[in-house]
Amino acid sequence: MSQTLPTFLDALASSAPAPGGGAAAALMGANGAALVSMVCNLTLGKPKYAAVEGDMRSLLAKSEALRLRLTKMMDDDQTVFNTLMSAYGLPKQSDEEKPRRKEAIQAALKSATEVPLACARACAEVVGMSREAAEKGNLQVISDAGVAVAAAEAGLKSAALNVWINVPSIDDKTFADAARNEIDALIDAGGEDSAAVYALVRSKL
Amino acid sequence: MSQTLPTFLDALASSAPAPGGGAAAALMGANGAALVSMVCNLTLGKPKYAAVEGDMRSLLAKSEALRLRLTKMMDDDQTVFNTLMSAYGLPKQSDEEKPRRKEAIQAALKSATEVPLACARACAEVVGMSREAAEKGNLQVISDAGVAVAAAEAGLKSAALNVWINVPSIDDKTFADAARNEIDALIDAGGEDSAAVYALVRSKL
Numbered sequence: 001m002s003q004t005l006p007t008f009l010d011a012l013a014s015s016a017p018a019p020g021g022g023a024a025a026a027l028m029g030a031n032g033a034a035l036v037s038m039v040c041n042l043t044l045g046k047p048k049y050a051a052v053e054g055d056m057r058s059l060l061a062k063s064e065a066l067r068l069r070l071t072k073m074m075d076d077d078q079t080v081f082n083t084l085m086s087a088y089g090l091p092k093q094s095d096e097e098k099p100r101r102k103e104a105i106q107a108a109l110k111s112a113t114e115v116p117l118a119c120a121r122a123c124a125e126v127v128g129m130s131r132e133a134a135e136k137g138n139l140q141v142i143s144d145a146g147v148a149v150a151a152a153e154a155g156l157k158s159a160a161l162n163v164w165i166n167v168p169s170i171d172d173k174t175f176a177d178a179a180r181n182e183i184d185a186l187i188d189a190g191g192e193d194s195a196a197v198y199a200l201v202r203s204k205l
Numbered sequence: 206m207s208q209t210l211p212t213f214l215d216a217l218a219s220s221a222p223a224p225g226g227g228a229a230a231a232l233m234g235a236n237g238a239a240l241v242s243m244v245c246n247l248t249l250g251k252p253k254y255a256a257v258e259g260d261m262r263s264l265l266a267k268s269e270a271l272r273l274r275l276t277k278m279m280d281d282d283q284t285v286f287n288t289l290m291s292a293y294g295l296p297k298q299s300d301e302e303k304p305r306r307k308e309a310i311q312a313a314l315k316s317a318t319e320v321p322l323a324c325a326r327a328c329a330e331v332v333g334m335s336r337e338a339a340e341k342g343n344l345q346v347i348s349d350a351g352v353a354v355a356a357a358e359a360g361l362k363s364a365a366l367n368v369w370i371n372v373p374s375i376d377d378k379t380f381a382d383a384a385r386n387e388i389d390a391l392i393d394a395g396g397e398d399s400a401a402v403y404a405l406v407r408s409k410l
Binding site for chain 1: 272373
């Protein structure tokens with residue numbers, strides 16, 4: 001996390017398998033949350049928007065908390081990826097080793113599903129927050145609420161791919177089905193909500 | 206550009222009007238280009254993908270060039286914003302000052318339209334590249350081609366907002382109409398293309 005933007009992009013582009021799409025998904029969500037915060041910060045204290053001062057203050061607290069969580073998820077993604085790679089690398093010769101390796105892989109696959117699922121949930125929350133920013137925020141920076149929703153939607157769609165890619169390999173069908181159902185619902189609702197917020201912003205330009 | 210990711214996100218979230226949505230748009234486009242490069246880098250040299258070695262090498266050269274251009278656009282956005290603010294701040298008392306200020310504002314508005322238009326064009330190119338990465342790239346990292354297209358689409362939609370917000374204030378109607386027509390065409394084609402690439406990736410997971 002202490003790397004500069006160009007260094008992060010170099011690492012993303014490289015043949016190193018992490019950081020990859022999971023980190024990019026969390027970064028886009030964090031960008032969306034940051035832009036909701038920006039709209040709040042540029043609305044607070046303006047006499048014209050005194051009526052929404054309380055709403056903007058509470059929205060800002062939520063968007064800043066989400067920004068921190070999403071920023072941290074960039075690291076979580078790398079951690080679960082490394083854990084999964086280590087599990088695949090365990091010895092698989094003896095009768096004791098085989099089930100131990102299989103168990104480690106299954107546990108790592110669940111973590112590698114839970115992290116993007118948490119990212120998708122957070123991005124869906126950012127979509128909802130961008131709606132409030134677009135509805136009540138300072139008109140002079142309303143386009144930033146539109147960029148926030150585009151970023152959050154992209155983070156959600158990206159995280160969903162990382163859920164879908166892992167669930168087919170998970171033996172615990174109850175867990176796998178629950179994850180698949182939740183991500184499908186988040187994607188369906190998130191797609192509609194994002195389109196509505198983007199259209200609202202466009203109508204206000 | 207030498208700032209760390211958390212520092213950039215802090216600045217984005219703050220009440221400083223720049224960096225804002227324009228820089229976030231270029232960053233998402235650069236993320237998309239970086240992920241196309243990642244798919245190329247993890248396809249090149251794999252015997253199973255020897256048949257697409259040439260295609261991947263040429264795609265990588267294009268995606269890396271676009272990544273550099275989009276990263277640079279993050280600074281361009283800040284530059285045109287500062288120029289526009291300076292123009293609005295020019296004195297407007299005397300009969301000489303008024304037209305001089307108006308001319309400076311009009312020139313700055315054109316630049317503030319051209320920069321996001323260039324960003325939108327570059328993001329549309331990344332959408333096209335993500336299609337090739339999804340069609341020919343290593344299946345093990347195909348989800349990263351899906352994240353690439355989601356990021357590029359978000360960059361395109363975000364840049365479009367910054368074009369639409371400026372064109373109504375531009376007096377040169379030929380310039381304004383050309384910009385509006387181009388961004389509308391990019392958004393229409395980009396939306397369809399992105400949905401097709403995302404569906405292709407999903408079908409391959």
